């Protein structure tokens with residue numbers, strides 16, 4: 100069932116320390132210090148008014164801090180507010196994000212008693228060296244234990260991962276992806292490391308000790324991760340940070356591969372690879388037509404038709420026809436050329 104998430108942000112609340120890359124005041128925008136009943140009801144009601152039909156799973160989500168690291172009385176207060184909407188049948192369940200070292204068996208039981216169905220864990224990496232340099236204050240063993248405990252108690256679980264953290268490299272990142280897949284989360288989010296103002300990473304960047312990934316490298320890392328997760332049937336529900344006005348304010352982002360539509364750039368890169376692979380193995384290249392799902396057409400074309408321009412240039416083509424339709428499976432591409440048909444799926448890029 101489609102899930103509509105109504106987010107309530109609790110920036111940095113429950114954080115035992117400040118991770119080197121993190122500035123939630125920039126990434127989640129201006130939020131009240133304390134969530135009052137009035138603020139909560141107004142925010143949730145405003146979101147509910149925009150939902151037109153009932154066949155949608157509606158979750159309230161507490162994001163931007165460590166929910167289970169907060170004082171238990173405040174957790175209870177927030178969960179009671181959410182449960183009042185659940186009891187009226189207006190929401191289905193609650194989702195939280197938290198640190199892996201703030202999860203234990205008793206906390207999971209506590210969350211379950213308040214209809215928390217989904218827990219997103221800030222893992223960021225599964226390399227202990229990288230976690231240390233990121234100032235996370237927990238180990239990869241904490242991520243593994245927390246994920247396993249949540250799954251054992253029937254919780255839906257998500258993992259947040261980052262690319263381009265200090266000390267990370269392709270080999271360690273591949274190992275992180277492999278370990279993350281082994282944990283069988285229900286979903287993942289991946290975003291590149293961005294150098295925000297007022298962070299320890301900004302100081303490292305200014306003294307030349309941290310070099311962010313280039314946009315092309317960040318796309319390549321994420322492309323690899325997306326394909327591996329898709330092969331394992333684990334949905335990547337978000338690529339890149341959600342843009343906020345605070346993030347886009349002058350001086351907020353100092354460096355790093357930031358783009359407001361980063362996820363689209365990754366999907367476009369995947370479709371360019373798919374189209375190139377089909378064309379490379381083609382016998383002749385006279386009348387070229389690609390068939391693609393309507394939803395994937397923008398990914399095939401790329402921003403400003405950049406992929407089409409690249410394909411024409413790389414394969415000396417004068418014209419490429421594109422037929423977008425509902426019958427074509429998402430994530431697949433069909434090439435029709437001189438009456439012959441060939442087809443590729445995303446996962447064929449790595450199988």
Ligand code: SF4
Nearest residue numbers: 114117118121163164
């Ligand atoms: S990444 Fe998470 S744990 Fe670290 S400072 Fe930010 S909100 Fe707190």
